[in-house]
Amino acid sequence: MSDKSKISRREGETSSQAMARVSLTPECLSAMVLLDSKMMGALDVTAVVDELRLQTAALNSGDMSRAESMLLAQAHTLDSLFAQFAGRALRTRQLDDLESYMRLALKAQNQARATLQTLGELKAPKQVAFVKQANIGNQVQVNNDSSTARTRTRKNSKAPNELLEVQHGKRLDTRAKGSSGSADQAMESMAKQHRAKKPRG
Incomplete structure (x- = not known):
């Protein structure tokens, strides 16, 4: 100043x-x-x-009228540069010059496109929607082994951290003797035949 x-x-x-x-x-x-x-x-x-x-x-x-006018004028200028460099590329007989002019022409064309895109966003701004994410854990994946995977739908609507003791008003009885499952019946019969006569001691 x-x-x-x-x-x-x-x-x-x-x-x-x-x-x-x-x-x-x-x-x-x-x-x-x-x-x-x-x-x-x-x-x-x-x-x-x-x-x-x-x-x-x-x-x-x-x-925004001044900014819009500026962007439009720049887009016209870049489009003119594209035409000039493309014309020089077509008129040259040297392969190196052809490649250089075409590279400059395509750069000017890309800048013109970006300038017009910016102008379009000024005229019609994009609407940004903010969606609150909802985490719904109703799908549980159970991997039994390395080759199979099953997906179940959790039908129990109770909270996952709810204590088991309060379900149906009963506490867990840890003293109750469990029965053998169907998969262990064969092993149970084999145990009767091959049980040691004298306990180890």
Whole structure:
């Protein structure tokens, strides 16, 4: 910023601090780059900064027209670059030049596509739906061995951490003698025939 008299200082701020704060704003940095490019003629940097601030204020208030216009203009420029590089590739007789020009052409084409996609998202933002996840543990997988796996549906609606003692108002009887299952009947008959005569002692 060349005109220090237009920089308003905050309370407790020195002139150097105010100058540094204003010079590092996005509008001031952008204005310096634009003026250094020599594409805007002999414009006053303060006027460029003021214009950029107006555009920033419009954007903050929800006016996206400037951003949409910028993206559309950039898409047109990138499309023009694509056409130029593709034309040079078709006119060249050198294979290396053909490959270089086509690579640049396709990069410009891809950037144009991405720019138009961004413009489309500005015009019609995507609707994001937040769905609360529900963990329903009604499927229990039982692995009997390494070759088979069965899936059962849990029919018991009781909580998984409910104590077994309170089911049906009865406690577990750990003294009750269990009967042999159907799979052990053959082993039971064999035990009677081959039981040791004298207990080991």
